[in-house]
Amino acid sequence: MMSEDLLNTLEDLGDEEFNKFKWFLQQTDVIQGPMTIKKSRLETTSRWDTVDLMVQTYRLSGAVEVTRRVLERISRNDLLLSLSVIRSRPEVVHNIFITLFDTDVMVPVPEPQPITHYQQMLQSNFQDKFMCAQEGWAEDIQRLADIYTELYITAGYDIHINIQHEVRQIEKAWKPEETEKAVKPTDIFKHPSGEYRPIKTVMTNGIAGIGKTFLVHKFVLDWAEQRSNQDVHLVFPFTFRQLNRLKGEKFSLAELIHECIPETVGITEEALNYIFKDIQSSGITNYDKSKFKLLFVFDGLDESRLHLDFHSEDIRSVDVTKSTKTDVLLRKLINGKLLRSAHIWITTRPAAANQIPREFISSTTEVRGFTDPQKEEYFRKRFKGKEQAVKIISHIKTTGSLHIMCHIPVFCWITATVLEDVLKTRGGQLPKTLTEMYAEFLVFQIDRTKEKYGPQKSIEYIKSLAKLAFQQLDKGNLIFYEKDLRKSSTDVSEASVCSGVFTEIFKEERGRKGKDEMFSFVHLSVQEFLAALYVRMSLNNSNINVMPLPQPSLKNLRLLLSKTSSKKIHRISIDRALQSPNGHLDLFLRFLLGLSLQTNQDKLQDLLMTKDSGTETNRKTVQYIKKKLNENLSPDRCINLFHCLNELNDRSLVEEIQQSLSSGSLSTDQLSSAQWSALVFILLSSExxxxxxxxxxxxxxxxxxxxxxxxxxxxxxxxxxxxxxxxxxxxxxxxxxxxxxxxxxxxxxxxxxxxxxxxxxxxxxxxxxxxxxxxxxxxxxxxxxxxxxxxxxxxxxxxxxxxxxxxxxxxxxxxxxxxxxxxxxxxxxxxxxxxxxxxxxxxxxLRKCEYSCDLKLDTNSVHRKLKLSDNNRRVTAVTEEQPYPDHPERFEYWLQLLCTNGLTGRCYWEVEWSGEVHISVTYRGVTGRGGSNDSRFGVNSQSWSLRCSGADQYSVCHNNRRTDLSFSSSSSSSSVSNRVAVYVDCPAGTLSFYRVSSDTLIHLHTFNTTFTQTLYPGFWLLSYGSSVSLCSL
The missing domain is CATH 3.80.10.10 (Ribonuclease Inhibitor)
Incomplete structure (x- = not known):
């Protein structure tokens, strides 16, 4: 029985009958069980949507039985007959509680309850927890359904370590490919091939802010609201941030679930332990065959501070009901030693993906953020006014760096927050660079807090956060604990106050009983901006360089001895970023250079007590960047330097190449390394x-x-x-x-x-x-x-x-x-x-030799001193005129002839020659009369020739230009052959000549051009006795 069979049955119902059918699906007396389908989910469903809902809720066999019962109620006995054969098959059991609810097995302790009792209890609790969410880091909580925009998810991301800066990753991978396999969130545990394969563990990768946690929340909410994945009995969503606080502590698995997921409190430890022991003792490894179907979600592997050493030789078995260290429990769950049939779903940033060996991952997916249409949908949801939404979408499309970054959902939120404020309060020019955008975002946050905390306190908190951002970025920390703050001489209480003031910049999460505080900036890019701001504040306000100095050398001695200045700091920062193997300072460098502009410093005047106009400094920085672009840098490094030039409002290199491209006057022969890099940057920016x-x-x-x-x-x-x-x-x-x-x-x-x-x-x-x-x-x-x-x-x-x-x-x-x-x-x-x-x-x-042409000599064009023989497949230059009739296309001066074959595609042929000849292709417009260059092959713009002579010498001719082709002595002495091959690809504009020796092609020359007319093979015999023969292939 296939779902398609059920669909065919429903399509035989009239509209009124179909509406009755959906009404009966909501009635418990018809279904004879607790799992009816809610009215809200059936109101607007089509027939195929209804089949999907039935199969999701009851499985296929149960859906057949439900269909049979409803058909009886609406008196469609004719359709019942079509299901009778299916019902007679042995795999369909007619006990309604086995057929419909074969997953509704009993949990006998502490008192007998069907598993669906616990499922529905957990779903109800999760509806309350996951129904609302914070967008970005806003304090306002909104309904998830109102703010959620579908994400672009792909299958098959490789789980190797990716240490490249995540902004560079999104800049490289923002365009979906035609061959990529898109994955629906509801199908995360289906194999990408579409074939059935048992899957235990799925790893979902994605850079920071790309939407992994939102995806998890949407998945759990859809399950809780019975929209999808109803085969799963119990879902246990963990975060590694929760688990980090429990490092070193011991729990049974049931205790750990109660500790981290309060919504499970209604499922007693006794009931959970019964379920776990049943799964463990069954030996079943296939989720689909398991009596109890569980899903464990672990969100944020990249934030883990647990000891997850999968290579340790720890072969001891673990009793799932006994207290065990948290990291051991996780390790055993992931490597399949515990609850082998349970589904495991792990999310992570790419750099941490290799913490779990490939052998323990069944399937991988990648969250790629928003496609262009999804991006537009986000802004239309965010801005109810159509005109405002169109204006913002248009602005983003025309601003390259913003357009790319908006594939990251959290950056869309930052952008929307800033642009909404600019349009509402100032009506000024919208920001076009990343630095302008983040400067506006920071100003927005400061203005919001000034009234409540006072201007002075607000500024002090930002300065503290900027210092912390710089210190932790230098150490490579994105999440830091109390001990990390102490090492940076940062007061924990001060950090805690900052998190309460700037909730959309910095946040604190407390552990149990108010202990184990954990701090983080809301996004890596926010930390990088504040770190750059700290460097700029230290220079402007105190004339201090906080950037680490490079090791002294003769090359940089002068720079090190020079006084502190923007120029010095810019050069140090550029050099450090270029030396970084993974580009982890790329975005920091863009922000630092962008903050040297007067316009951005004006925005942040509350933080920068003195201004550094830096016009001359920025000019020298631009020169230094262009000098670096002329060095042998990797493409990634060059591309980031062009982004840096953009932050400095210098687009001269790009505009120069862009103008040459537009006018068709680009000459790559004279391009410098910097200009080549500009061309690469332009092409990579163009869809x-x-x-x-x-x-x-x-x-x-x-x-x-x-x-x-x-x-x-x-x-x-x-x-x-x-x-x-x-x-x-x-x-x-x-x-x-x-x-x-x-x-x-x-x-x-x-x-x-x-x-x-x-x-x-x-x-x-x-x-x-x-x-x-x-x-x-x-x-x-x-x-x-x-x-x-x-x-x-x-x-x-x-x-x-x-x-x-x-x-x-x-x-x-x-x-x-x-x-x-x-x-x-x-x-x-x-x-x-x-x-x-x-x-x-x-x-x-598979093309092996499909372009062979069987040429035919044109008797109407052959000169009268060219003699045809061998069934018109051989031509020889002779002194006696041949009795050919008059014809307007006959050559009368040069000893030439054409073939009848007009060539427009790809063609290949071979000829034997002797004496001195031209082997040519030509347009038909070459005239046969007169002795001018217009009628000589290779001497005009309408023909191309290979000249062959008896001394094994070759030259090519076109438009009265001749190029001699010479051979080494060893080449000339190796099996001399007077056989030549010609291959022309008219659409590609290539004409190639080869020397054939012992069945080997030796390339002679290729013309690259654009053919505008039909081509005809032709021959020009330069001396009496010379000959050309067409070869059979």
């Missing part, structure tokens, strides 16, 4: 350019590829077709350069954060050595390429073997593989063909 990255738009060179690698990584589709003049034995400048490119692409396709789905490397001389490097990336589980094009890349059997072996390790993504115009040999062909037959592969397109 349009991230969809398809075409290297030829900027420069068809390997240098451009290496410079623009971050853009390739962020793009969905990359077209990388360029020619680096590589010859068979040019080892230093050729092969090493080509392998360098493949090594760079290896880093892109194997990165977990890459967006790349299509990679076009057609007509590049990668050789087997380059393909072997690419194969290392292809076998990575992070590689999610769906299309890989390697046509004409000089790949032989060895390269094909490497590809097949690599793809066998990661077969689930690639759909299209183009290996046409390579030389795989018979064994390579068999290996490639086997890919299509392997059921593990998603590959459905």
């Amino acid at each position: 349009k350019d991230l969809d398809v990255f075409d290297l030829k738009k900027y420069s068809a060179s390997e240098e451009a590829l290496l410079r623009l690698l971050p853009v390739v990584k962020a793009s969905h589709r990359a077209l990388i077709s360029f020619t680096v003049c590589l010859y068979l034995f040019s080892r230093l400048s050729g092969c090493n350069l080509s392998e360098r490119s493949c090594g760079a692409m290896l880093s892109v396709i194997s990165s977990r954060s890459t967006n790349l789905r299509e990679l076009d490397l057609n007509n590049n001389d990668l050789w087997d050595s380059g393909v072997k490097l690419l194969s290392v990336g292809l076998e990575s589980l992070h590689c999610t390429l769906e299309a890989l094009r390697l046509s004409g890349c000089l790949i032989t059997q060895d390269g094909c073997t490497s590809l097949v072996l690599a793809l066998n390790s990661n077969p689930s993504h690639l759909r299209e593989l183009d290996l046409s115009y390579n030389h795989p040999g018979d064994s390579g062909m068999k290996l490639l063909s086997s890919l299509l037959d392997d059921p593990r592969w998603r590959l459905n397109t």
Whole structure:
């Protein structure tokens, strides 16, 4: 029986019958049990929604029985017949309390109660607890349903450690990908593949402020209100902040639940211990087969101070009913030694994810924050006035840094708080930079507290918080306890007062009996802003530098000996941020530089007693940043420096490149490192350019590829077709350069954060050595390429073997593989063909040699001193004129002819030549009459030629430009062949010539252009006796 069968049954009901059906679902005398469905949940449901509700509430077998009972009441005996076959199956039991409530087993102690009794009691208590929530850190509590906006959640986030600054993570990953698997909050324990697989432990990752705790609250509330996951009997939501205070103390599991979750008080320890012992003794590991179905939620692993050492050799068994250390209980629950069938859900920031070994995690998800539509929905909910909401959304869209940061829900709240205040009280210009936004946020908080506590006290509290923020940020602390404060010479009582005054900046959580105070700033970015403010206050107010000085060296001796100044502090801070391996000072640096602007200092005049206008200082800081951009910095470091320039209101580099891009006059040949970095920054900031990255738009060179690698990584589709003049034995400048490119692409396709789905490397001389490097990336589980094009890349059997072996390790993504115009040999062909037959592969397109053209010589165009033979497949230059009839397209001056084939797609052909000839492609407009350059192949703008001579010499010609192609002596002596291959890709604008030697293609030259007309193959024979023959493939 499938849910679809129930849906078909309901669709056979008329509208009035369907309304009656829903009414009966609310009646206990019909259901004969306590689990009716509430009227509020059924009022507007469709037929398919009703089926979902029934299956969630009663499971599938119970839903069938409920449907049967209701159909009897509404006299639809015909539909009952369609269910009779299903009811006769052995798996459907007709005892209503087994069928409907097969999960409603009894808990016999302290007095017999069905498990649903405790379930409904806990749901009722949780409704009261989770119905309301604080948005951001506002004091006002609101209904969760009124303020909650759906989050974008994805499946399959890797649980390796990510130490990169979280703002950089959101800046990299804010754009949802087409191939990502979105996860509904209600489906968190379903396998992302859609297939049934038992899942025990789910880890949900997400940066600070992204909405993990809100997600947990919404999940529990939906369960409590019977909206979802009604198969779960009991939910136990813990936070690591709660558990930290109990470190070292001993509890039984039931005692720990009562200690941390007061709403469970109605479930006695005796009842809980019975449930736990029953699960423990059953030996069942599958949640779906367990008699009692439990879910433990542990929110905030990154805040844990418990000893969770999963590698210790602690093999002792634990009695779930006896007192045990808190961290041991948690460890045993997570590693499956306790309550093996219970669901476990853990949330964490990425940097702490590796605290739990991969082997104990069944499934991973990632909270990515708001998509663009979700972001707009948030602001429309927040601002009831449509005009105001539209204005704010428009402002955010046009302000790059704000637009990206607003993918973080908590930053949306900060932004809404600030913009609402600015529009309401001042009506001034809306903030455009992060520093402006946080300065306004701080001013808003100060103004709110001045009236209650007085201006002086309010300012003193902020100064204390700024000092604390700086000291703890320098130590890397986001959460700190009394002992941390003492080490920083901070008074605990003063910190406690601050938390009561600035509830939206700093907060305190007390442990049992008022002990074990724990403090934190509400978000890492708030701590970073206040830390930067402390540095600025120390400089402006006391002329003191609180930044740690670098180690003395000849390079920085002059800086260290100079007097304290903004310039000195800026340079020290820039250097420190650039040296940070994980970018943990990136945002701090942006704020520090932004606070040097007069406009921001004016906003904070209550805190900054003297102003440092710093116009000259900021000019020198801008120069220093641009100097750094010309050094060999990583892309991440460069991007943050451009954000720093933005905070300083300097956009000169970006605007210079932007103007060149807009006018089409960008010349990458003369770009400095700083200008290359500006181009990368612009492209990464553009949604349009991230969809398809075409290297030829900027420069068809390997240098451009290496410079623009971050853009390739962020793009969905990359077209990388360029020619680096590589010859068979040019080892230093050729092969090493080509392998360098493949090594760079290896880093892109194997990165977990890459967006790349299509990679076009057609007509590049990668050789087997380059393909072997690419194969290392292809076998990575992070590689999610769906299309890989390697046509004409000089790949032989060895390269094909490497590809097949690599793809066998990661077969689930690639759909299209183009290996046409390579030389795989018979064994390579068999290996490639086997890919299509392997059921593990998603590959459905394999191109091996599909573009061969059967050329036909055009007898209407052939010169009269060119003799055709061999069924018109060979042409020879002769002294005697041939008796060809007159024709307007016949060549009369140069010994040339065309083929009849008009080329518009991809085509490949081979010819044998002797003497001295041109092998060409041309537009039809090349005239056959007269001796001008307009009719000579390769000497005008409408034709392209490869000139071949008897001394094994080659040159290429176009528009009266000739380039000689030379070979080393070893190349010339190796199996000399007068066979040439031509491959043209008209849509891509590439025309490649190859020398064919012993079934190996040796690349000669590739033209990169834009073809505007149909192309025709042609030949020009320069001397009598020369010949050209079309080869059969």
